[in-house]
Amino acid sequence: MRSTPRAEAFPAHTPAAAQIFTTVLSHGPLTRSDMAARAGLSAAAVTKAVRPLIEAGYLMEDADDEARPSLGRPANPVRVDGGRALFIGVKVTADEIIAVLTDLCCRIRVARHVPLESREPKAVLASIAALAQELLTEADGFGVPVQGLGVAVSGDVDRAAGAVRFSPFLEWRDLPLGELVEMTTGLPVTVDNDVRALTVAEQWFGAGVGLSDFAVVTVGAGIGCGLVVHGKVVSGAHGVAGEIGHVVIDPTGPPCHCGNRGCAEAIAADPAIVTAVRTATGLPVADAAQALDLARQGDPGAREVYARAGDAIGRAIATVANLLGPERVIISGEGLAAYDLFAEQIRDAFASSAFGTAAQCDLLTRPLPFDEWARGAAATAIQSFISGPTRGGKE
């Protein structure tokens, strides 16, 4: 049906080879000796691991002849040939499906999105299949095979099983989404929680590169958190972790849908902000954008709401930092559009609530275009592709 070849196996014979590949993937062009140093291997081992990868076309010697250190034999940097393989990432939200086509370096080549009419698994599945088909057609234009597809869904997701255990937004329970999408697309599919997927993208291709302990905090419709500890994404014993949204910031705060009061999400997530701005100003604020406008125009009530939200976010981040001592916390999400309104409060609250050396933790904000969520899904697919048919992550 399609002219592009079907999924092939990644030639990472040994764990060391996979590790070296991900090192190059994350740390740009590297000479073989650099790889050896970073991966803790001998130069000989690197040579042997790299050769089949070059032969298979996944790595290439960098023709770039810049920046010689001028003494001795010139180094021969190696980089990942991003164009060697393509991947599809799909993010399912409550009202939209976003899909991207990325290359092996997780650079977005094409992005699409369609509104979601129904949350019925069948309808969603059809939309995913249609979008995937579209992107597969696009991929034909590159003459490169699509090697995998990642799906990111919020909620409780069992990546190993490829199943959605429970998704409140979509009202799904125990749905074997991986299998289903595999059947309709014919691609190897990886299903993961959306925040974890984003965290994987940051770990391999973003601000978490090279860090063994960091956190990603997303602010938007909800407040989420992805954690990397000991170099691996935390999934928790029951498949759920990083529920920062329901850390109680203020027991006397507004009620949260979880049944408690003053959860971070009940103070700083978009719906909470909208509600609070409405209450504070008495105006019929409909959505986050309007609330933002009001605050930008200097409305004191609205500004106060954002200040409080920033304070809550800062405290929540401090809680994470106190517990895990990460090297960095990456703050992201659609809510970041309002960053200028609460940046100060976030930093202040963090500084005052972080205890001891936890305060040394680096706070970093990253604008998060909406495609980024889908890119995260693609990153999980890349991860699965590299670590072989056995699902799971590494580095």
Next chain:
Amino acid sequence: MRSTPRAEAFPAHTPAAAQIFTTVLSHGPLTRSDMAARAGLSAAAVTKAVRPLIEAGYLMEDADDEARPSLGRPANPVRVDGGRALFIGVKVTADEIIAVLTDLCCRIRVARHVPLESREPKAVLASIAALAQELLTEADGFGVPVQGLGVAVSGDVDRAAGAVRFSPFLEWRDLPLGELVEMTTGLPVTVDNDVRALTVAEQWFGAGVGLSDFAVVTVGAGIGCGLVVHGKVVSGAHGVAGEIGHVVIDPTGPPCHCGNRGCAEAIAADPAIVTAVRTATGLPVADAAQALDLARQGDPGAREVYARAGDAIGRAIATVANLLGPERVIISGEGLAAYDLFAEQIRDAFASSAFGTAAQCDLLTRPLPFDEWARGAAATAIQSFISGPTRGGKE
């Protein structure tokens, strides 16, 4: 000087051998095929790894002929010979030094403690040396060498460097304690944070055996938390983690020495409870024991204080569970003496604050005799001994 031989090397030639040994250490007597299954190795590999360990006397075939499954060749369980080696664990508190002599299975053989007159490093060092010497003499009686010494100190400890970075209670900064104790005792020394040491003991010899994700929460003079994620104790990027004591439970709560209000420690730690009981009852309560008495006698004010403390602890634990999704939380510490007074509140607060599957997390209380802290230190020494001269943990 002493008749017992000096520290020898542990014959774990390969990582697999060390892993097998720790498996047997934690999971009692095991047949070789069990080990193979648990460690994910072939039976052949187990045989080869076990032999030198038996020859060296660290493992022994279990003579116990019970419980035959009645078909086929009888299994030949292997266990660790606890009597093969001894270790010393030392816990330094603000006013006391506790030391224990344990065997290889971390069973306490002898326990000693001395009051601490001065917190000057020199004086503490002398006390440690004296205690260690005493225990070494005791060890002579067993005719078995002492293979290592562990020291547990609260505060910011760099285990790899064997240095205390900062200890608020002792008022130490950047003290190379490991080197110093090594010089005075001649033993290989491991220095670690006290809560982490306790966590190691639970991971290898306690309620954390076999779990890859769990937490230890200690309630007493302070509130501490040790975390195990992905099978390894979390130390944080800057050497500090698990600072659950300064998670803010109630922003309007009592002030904490850290500068914030309503930290868990400012509500539920012993000093906070004493203060609160004093305020609530107007009586001159001097210490935790008296506060406990009052509450046990039914004083409503005191009971209310404990109820609030339990609530704070439960919320703090829920925060950990929400963020990390551990399989189990082990609650321990001297403050557990009052467990009957706040058990209900802990469970209630946990249940209501834990979100989703995090509530499936198993809450377990463990009475913690004071020696246990020192035993934790011994556990770190055992860990160092097994994983070789290179400091650090595994499993």
Next chain:
DNA sequence: CTTCTTTCATTGACGGCGGAAAAGAACAGC
């Protein structure tokens, strides 16, 4: 009592990964 079956343990051959060391390759400077 012998033989079979079952399960646990051991042995020896094999393969593969990774390391050490030496050789090779590419370039700058003299």
Next chain:
DNA sequence: GCTGTTCTTTTCCGCCGTCAATGAAAGAAG
């Protein structure tokens, strides 16, 4: 061209762990 330097590759070797076959120790079956 020679030399020194640095990066890379080659060759050889050791070692670990698996595979497959063998041995060992029972109870069950005849």
